[in-house]
Amino acid sequence: MRIGAKDKKKLGLYLHIPFCRSKCAYCDFFSFVPSNEELIQRYVDVLVLHMESYRTGTYDYTVDTVFIGGGTPTLLSTEQLMQINRAIYKNFDVDNRVEYTIEANPATIDFESLKKLRRAGVNRLSIGLQSGDNRELLALSRLHNRAAFEQSFRDARRAGISNINVDIMFGIPFQTKDSFMKTLRYVTWLSPEHISVYGLKIEEGTPFAAKRDTLPLPDEDAEYDMYMTAGEFLASRGYEHYEISNFAKRGMRCRHNMKYWNCEEYLGLGASAHSYFNNSRFSFKRDIDAYMNGLEIKNSRIKLTDENVEISPHERVGEYVMLRMRLSDGVDCREFYRKFGLDFDRLYGSKLQQYINPGLVQYVNGVYSFTAKGMFVSNYILSEILDFSQGNTFMG
Numbered sequence: 001m002r003i004g005a006k007d008k009k010k011l012g013l014y015l016h017i018p019f020c021r022s023k024c025a026y027c028d029f030f031s032f033v034p035s036n037e038e039l040i041q042r043y044v045d046v047l048v049l050h051m052e053s054y055r056t057g058t059y060d061y062t063v064d065t066v067f068i069g070g071g072t073p074t075l076l077s078t079e080q081l082m083q084i085n086r087a088i089y090k091n092f093d094v095d096n097r098v099e100y101t102i103e104a105n106p107a108t109i110d111f112e113s114l115k116k117l118r119r120a121g122v123n124r125l126s127i128g129l130q131s132g133d134n135r136e137l138l139a140l141s142r143l144h145n146r147a148a149f150e151q152s153f154r155d156a157r158r159a160g161i162s163n164i165n166v167d168i169m170f171g172i173p174f175q176t177k178d179s180f181m182k183t184l185r186y187v188t189w190l191s192p193e194h195i196s197v198y199g200l201k202i203e204e205g206t207p208f209a210a211k212r213d214t215l216p217l218p219d220e221d222a223e224y225d226m227y228m229t230a231g232e233f234l235a236s237r238g239y240e241h242y243e244i245s246n247f248a249k250r251g252m253r254c255r256h257n258m259k260y261w262n263c264e265e266y267l268g269l270g271a272s273a274h275s276y277f278n279n280s281r282f283s284f285k286r287d288i289d290a291y292m293n294g295l296e297i298k299n300s301r302i303k304l305t306d307e308n309v310e311i312s313p314h315e316r317v318g319e320y321v322m323l324r325m326r327l328s329d330g331v332d333c334r335e336f337y338r339k340f341g342l343d344f345d346r347l348y349g350s351k352l353q354q355y356i357n358p359g360l361v362q363y364v365n366g367v368y369s370f371t372a373k374g375m376f377v378s379n380y381i382l383s384e385i386l387d388f389s390q391g392n393t394f395m396g
C-alpha cells in the first residue's frame, strides 16, 4: 500500500563530518585532522552507503530538517558536499519546505561554494565565531580572526542564505564582561536570524584540561553575569531566549534542534552520530575505522553502534521532562497529561515549587518553565527532580 505524503511521519536527518583543519584546544567533539585526502573521500562514500541502507527503513517518513554538522563539514570539497546532497535526495523523501543547515567555520567557505550549496538546497548556515575579539580567538586556538568571519557572513548573505546562526561563547580565557558585550554588539550589528551562546566547559582529555589551573578564565560570578547580560541584551535586540543556549528572531528557532528538545524522531548517520528513531536511542561507532569497515565490508560482523537502547515508557517521560524544560516553553501540564496520561504536578510540580520563590522556576497558566536565572542552573535543578539512579526518571 502506498503511503500518502500527509500520512508520513516527520524525520530530522543529521549527518556527521568528523574532520577539522586543526583541533581547537577546548574541543571534545568527535573530530580530528584527517591524515590524507583519500580518507575524506572514503568517509563520504561510506556515508552515502549508510544513507542507502536506510532508504527502505525510512519509507514512511518525510525528512523536514537536514543538519550537516561536525567537525567542519565545509572542510569537504564542494563536489563532496554535492555527492552527499545527491544521496540525501535520492534516498529520503525530502519535504520541499525543508530546513537544511550546514555548519561552517570561517576560513573554510567562500562565495562560490556557498552559491553552489544554496542552489543545491542549503538554506541555513551555522557559523562558529565564538568571539569577536582576536586575542580570545587565539586563546581558543581558532584558525580564523574576526575579519575572516565577517567575510564568510557577508558571502553567505550574497549567496542568498537568509537564515544564519552564529555561535558565540562566554567564560573563555581573557574574556571580560566588556569584551563579551562587544562581541554581542558586533554580532547583533550583523543581524543573524539566530544566535547560540554557549558557556565554555573544560572537558577532560583536551589541551585546556591539561592547563586548567593556569588558564586566565573568568570566575563563575562573571560567567553568570555574562549569561544574564546576554539574555537581556539580545531581548532588547529582538531575539527570543527560547532555549538555555539559544536565541532567535521571531519564527526563526532552529527547527532541527527543536526536534531534540521536543523528543521527536531524528536519524543521525556518520561516526559517533546519535539517533532517536523507532522508539530507540542509538549512536554509531565513535571510531572512524570501525565505522567505515563495518559499512564497507559486506556481511561484516563489526558492530556499528556503541549504544542501542529501546526507550521504555518510564524513560520517555523522564526524557521529555529533561528536554522540554530546556525550552522557555517549558512543560504544559495539560499537554503532559494528554501525552502520558500522568499528572505532572504530582510527579514533578511539587518538587519544582521550591524553586519558584528564589526566582528560578515560574508557573504560569499550567506551564512550568525556568526563568533566565533558572536556566543558568537548570542542570542542577533537573538532576534534583529527576531520579536517574533508579534506571527510571520518576521521583520516588
Ligand code: SF4
Binding pocket: 019, 020, 021, 022, 023, 024, 027, 028, 029, 031, 070, 071, 072, 105, 128
Ligand atoms: S572547529 Fe569545531 S569541531 Fe573542529 S575542533 Fe574546533 S570546535 Fe571542535
